[in-house]
Amino acid sequence: MSYRRPGFRHPKQPKNDAGYTRADYEGAISTLCAGCGHDSTTNAIIQACFELNIEPHRVVKISGIGCSSKTPAYFLGRSHGFNSVHGRMPSIATGANMANRDLLYIGISGDGDTASIGMGQFAHALRRNLNLNYICMNNGCYGLTKGQDSATADRGSSGKRGVPNPYESIDLCELAIELGASFVARGFSGDKRQLVPLLKAAMAHSGLAFVDVISPCVTFNNTSSSTKSYQYVREHIEATNTFDFVPLQQEILTHYEEGTSQEVVMHDGSIIHLHKADSSKDVTNRLKSVNNLEREKEKGRLLTGILYINPDIKETHDIINSTLRPLNSLTEEDLCPGSAALEEINASLR
Ligand SMILES: Cc1ncc(C[n+]2csc(CCOP(=O)(O)OP(=O)(O)O)c2C)c(N)n1
Numbered sequence: 001m002s003y004r005r006p007g008f009r010h011p012k013q014p015k016n017d018a019g020y021t022r023a024d025y026e027g028a029i030s031t032l033c034a035g036c037g038h039d040s041t042t043n044a045i046i047q048a049c050f051e052l053n054i055e056p057h058r059v060v061k062i063s064g065i066g067c068s069s070k071t072p073a074y075f076l077g078r079s080h081g082f083n084s085v086h087g088r089m090p091s092i093a094t095g096a097n098m099a100n101r102d103l104l105y106i107g108i109s110g111d112g113d114t115a116s117i118g119m120g121q122f123a124h125a126l127r128r129n130l131n132l133n134y135i136c137m138n139n140g141c142y143g144l145t146k147g148q149d150s151a152t153a154d155r156g157s158s159g160k161r162g163v164p165n166p167y168e169s170i171d172l173c174e175l176a177i178e179l180g181a182s183f184v185a186r187g188f189s190g191d192k193r194q195l196v197p198l199l200k201a202a203m204a205h206s207g208l209a210f211v212d213v214i215s216p217c218v219t220f221n222n223t224s225s226s227t228k229s230y231q232y233v234r235e236h237i238e239a240t241n242t243f244d245f246v247p248l249q250q251e252i253l254t255h256y257e258e259g260t261s262q263e264v265v266m267h268d269g270s271i272i273h274l275h276k277a278d279s280s281k282d283v284t285n286r287l288k289s290v291n292n293l294e295r296e297k298e299k300g301r302l303l304t305g306i307l308y309i310n311p312d313i314k315e316t317h318d319i320i321n322s323t324l325r326p327l328n329s330l331t332e333e334d335l336c337p338g339s340a341a342l343e344e345i346n347a348s349l350r
Pocket residue numbers: 065066067068069086109110111112113114117137139141142143144145150217
């Protein structure tokens with residue numbers, strides 16, 4: 001059940017360049033447990049859309065099933081949305097994306113939704129480089145069904161039932177890099193200063209931008225043995241770099257800390273300024289990115305920030321050379337090439 005927010009807004013609320021207040025990007029009132037990491041992630045999505053001047057009617061939110069997949073009800077209440085079947089968010093996102101490439105697609109999933117039932121869908125959306133912001137709210141458990149271990153739960157960690165998990169955990173970021181992702185990042189729901197620029201960079205990326213957000217489940221998996229708990233992340237977080245995302249033609253207003261910098265130009269010309277805390281961490285080399293993750297893991301640390309970017313891979317539409325226009329705007333004339341063109345196609349197949 002969703003509860004609507006009161007429609008009254010203070011007339012002096014600041015507006016962004018698109019003419020919207022921050023409240024215009026909110027959705028219904030959350031019914032998740034108080035303190036759930038997913039609510040903080042929702043807030044970061046709202047903030048990122050507000051700061052990027054995104055027009056709500058140009059956004060499509062798609063999700064699977066889980067507490068995480070409920071969150072699209074709590075942000076961008078004026079956007080299009082579809083809550084699909086468990087693990088099937090990427091299929092629905094692919095279909096919608098093929099019908100209209102002109103919109104911003106935000107796909108919300110959980111670690112259960114992605115790393116178990118939706119694993120095949122996740123893999124193929126990645127290798128096709130679908131133009132989608134794939135946000136996985138990762139709490140290491142199935143929150144909605146009362147906290148069973150998910151495939152990202154740490155081996156040996158215990159949830160609320162107290163039974164240690166005997167299985168190896170899946171690192172979704174490492175897997176995404178292996179499967180050919182073009183943008184991979186990891187954030188923490190409790191670190192908005194890092195998460196908001198990460199989400200902004202992901203939203204401006206052309207192709208599949210995978211963001212793994214460690215988003216603790218306060219009810220079933222906030223135990224000290226879990227790397228997805230508030231306590232663990234606060235004590236073991238290691239960032240690849242500090243950075244800010246600068247949309248195209250916008251003045252750079254941020255101040256950078258001391259150290260070396262690296263610029264990564266995105267497909268649309270937007271720039272990510274990476275300010276390197278550790279100059280050995282190159283995020284444009286696949287092998288080095290996987291090594292960076294493994295090295296920190298060996299030390300028991302969670303690497304966050306932008307983990308890998310390849311701005312040179314084509315997104316699905318460019319690979320299949322699809323029409324630039326939404327399908328519902330195509331006329332019969334556009335769709336029927338005429339008998340001469342048909343004859344040519346048939347001849348090429350003989
Ligand atoms: C086909 C199918 N199988 C199983 C379920 C039961 N189910 C609902 S949510 C869920 C897991 C949710 O975990 P996750 O995606 O990590 O989301 P969270 O609730 O932790 O945010 C499961 C197994 C279902 N709804 N549909």
